[in-house]
Amino acid sequence: METKTKSSENINNIPLLRAIGLKRYFDVSKPLLNRLLEGKPRMILKAVSGVDFEITRGETYALVGESGCGKSTVANLVVGLHAPTQGNIEFDGIDMTAATNQAEIKRLRRRIAMIFQDPYASLNPRWRVEAIVSEPIRAFGLIKGSRAISERTGHLLTQVGLSAADGEKYPHEFSGGQRQRISIARALASEPDFIVCDEPTSALDVSVQAQILNLMKGLQNTLDLTYLFISHDLAVVRHMAHRIGVMYLGRLCETGPADAIFSNPVHPYTRLMLETIPDIEMAGKQRKPMAGEIPNPIDPPPGCAFHPRCPLAEDICRRDSPHLQAENENHWVACHVTGKK
Amino acid sequence: MAEPILKVEHLKVEFDTRRGILVAVDDVSFDILPGEVFGIVGESGAGKSLTGQSIIGLLEPPGRLGTGRILLKGQRIDNLPYEQMRRIRGKSIGMIFQDPLTSLNPLYTIGKQLVETIQTHSYMAAQKARQHAISLLDEVGIPAAEKRIDHYPHQFSGGMRQRVVIALALCANPSLIIADEPTTALDVSIQAQIIALLKRLCKEHDTAVILITHDMGVIAEISDRVAVMYAGRLVEVGDVRAVVKHAQHPYAKGLMGSIPSLHHKADQLTQIDGSMPRLTEIPQGCAFHPRCPHSMDRCRQERPDLMNTATTRVACWLFDT
Numbered sequence: 164m165e166t167k168t169k170s171s172e173n174i175n176n177i178p179l180l181r182a183i184g185l186k187r188y189f190d191v192s193k194p195l196l197n198r199l200l201e202g203k204p205r206m207i208l209k210a211v212s213g214v215d216f217e218i219t220r221g222e223t224y225a226l227v228g229e230s231g232c233g234k235s236t237v238a239n240l241v242v243g244l245h246a247p248t249q250g251n252i253e254f255d256g257i258d259m260t261a262a263t264n265q266a267e268i269k270r271l272r273r274r275i276a277m278i279f280q281d282p283y284a285s286l287n288p289r290w291r292v293e294a295i296v297s298e299p300i301r302a303f304g305l306i307k308g309s310r311a312i313s314e315r316t317g318h319l320l321t322q323v324g325l326s327a328a329d330g331e332k333y334p335h336e337f338s339g340g341q342r343q344r345i346s347i348a349r350a351l352a353s354e355p356d357f358i359v360c361d362e363p364t365s366a367l368d369v370s371v372q373a374q375i376l377n378l379m380k381g382l383q384n385t386l387d388l389t390y391l392f393i394s395h396d397l398a399v400v401r402h403m404a405h406r407i408g409v410m411y412l413g414r415l416c417e418t419g420p421a422d423a424i425f426s427n428p429v430h431p432y433t434r435l436m437l438e439t440i441p442d443i444e445m446a447g448k449q450r451k452p453m454a455g456e457i458p459n460p461i462d463p464p465p466g467c468a469f470h471p472r473c474p475l476a477e478d479i480c481r482r483d484s485p486h487l488q489a490e491n492e493n494h495w496v497a498c499h500v501t502g503k504k
Numbered sequence: 505m506a507e508p509i510l511k512v513e514h515l516k517v518e519f520d521t522r523r524g525i526l527v528a529v530d531d532v533s534f535d536i537l538p539g540e541v542f543g544i545v546g547e548s549g550a551g552k553s554l555t556g557q558s559i560i561g562l563l564e565p566p567g568r569l570g571t572g573r574i575l576l577k578g579q580r581i582d583n584l585p586y587e588q589m590r591r592i593r594g595k596s597i598g599m600i601f602q603d604p605l606t607s608l609n610p611l612y613t614i615g616k617q618l619v620e621t622i623q624t625h626s627y628m629a630a631q632k633a634r635q636h637a638i639s640l641l642d643e644v645g646i647p648a649a650e651k652r653i654d655h656y657p658h659q660f661s662g663g664m665r666q667r668v669v670i671a672l673a674l675c676a677n678p679s680l681i682i683a684d685e686p687t688t689a690l691d692v693s694i695q696a697q698i699i700a701l702l703k704r705l706c707k708e709h710d711t712a713v714i715l716i717t718h719d720m721g722v723i724a725e726i727s728d729r730v731a732v733m734y735a736g737r738l739v740e741v742g743d744v745r746a747v748v749k750h751a752q753h754p755y756a757k758g759l760m761g762s763i764p765s766l767h768h769k770a771d772q773l774t775q776i777d778g779s780m781p782r783l784t785e786i787p788q789g790c791a792f793h794p795r796c797p798h799s800m801d802r803c804r805q806e807r808p809d810l811m812n813t814a815t816t817r818v819a820c821w822l823f824d825t
Contacts, residue, residue, distance in 0.1 A: 229691035368547035368718065369718065369759060370759055370775075370776045370779075372762070374776075376764070380772070396764075397692070398721075398766045399764050401764060401765070402765075402773065441695070441724065441726075442721050442765065443720045452697040454697075
């Protein structure tokens, strides 16, 4: 109870969500017998290896990175779809990984919702939209009585730009963009204050993406939502995020305010990414693409994971893994060469 | 002006269904000059892939060519018998598909696939063909090509596989390559590598490319000219800069505005309400009129053809003079 009063007193000082030393390893080794017979060692995939970040109330924090960098694993850890191997997640000052009181956990869970990438796979095709959207309401017992529930569902559907009558239909009757609207309505059903959006628009066409992004921004303003926004698209992230974390192979290599990252990127990976991404503004510009490929997370390079592709790599990069250092107040960089010593 | 290498005239792709004929590509015409990169953009279902498939003669039933002609170097290729078309495919027109894993045969080494393609199109001794294959792999930037040539597709990463597919497309030194979403399945940093590679190769070999993609960034990066498709029709064709920066057609304009930019931040993205009509429900007149903020009576009745404006060619009655 004590933490609760504390959090409501200094709403602006305490981050809504805080990840501390978050790690998640997956055991991808072959079965024991095969290992014994073939003499193969255990193989551990370090999807997330030590990530720290804070998300303040009302802001959008974006994690960007290429496939395999661990951004979706972080999303799954935050909503509790995976348990962290190590590290803690604090929501509103309460450590979710340590909480044992089921009622307490349920209260916290209600306040966190998720929007998934694929609007075709994340809606049950055999359920009517009304049942899909009202599931969180029924699961948490928020409203009693079927009439009240269907009234609330209708309201949610209009809020995301569909009509209340659409509740009667099945998911296959909707287009991709409309399905993503249904996902958003479902996420809003439990009146959460924090929504994890895992690539919410990457399956959509650009004009539909614009509709969904505008809708999400509008909802954030009216409902005072906080977003953890996962994406591989830097332009989308620039449009949506207040603060950004750039991930590479399970670690954050740079994090800070969106404006600082885009106007003054410090980490070589961020710089190269921004320089090489095709963009409609820069037609005809000459540029040199980043060499090399993303290393295998089962067998990451020693030292800084980016050193094999980095044009500035020095000896120390091959030995020691850099830690996040403050570049200035909010802008943190993990690099031996370009970061502050 | 040089003679166009490919001429597409009033191309129509139709699907026979129980409920009648659906027109997926409707009266599309364009020319490709030698060595030019011609981009075709549009959202899913706009008919851009079907346009590419009909040029190379890979339309799958029930889709079929309706009316229209396709001329390669002045010779009609849309009505050729299968065997003759097979000789053109690969030799004169190369193809790069979206997913590099499905366009390579997983059971053969990439060397075998390359040598087979080379020998299909030219009489070359096995040893010489292999040397040629190695030099192609080298050219597309595969390190240690001599060793890698005996590897199977699964031993390559996505970006490397796409390089192999590009090498395959270059085997017979075609004068035209159709690249259907060549970078969509790749990560951004790899995508940039592949774009740079395509750009360099076309310049060196003087190959024309039809680049089909939904990614305007890729188009802006490498195309010379671009065509925007909507509901099976061309709505705007022009120089890439003109289309990207000063699109005239209301749809193209909205599409460009809906793309978030890396360089400046807008509070709201331009939004085109609604979605592209299904093929069964393409409206009369201009296909875009129900979503268009400027629609007039005429738009509901008559379909506009491409008209010249100061910068681009636009299919919109607003520009009728």
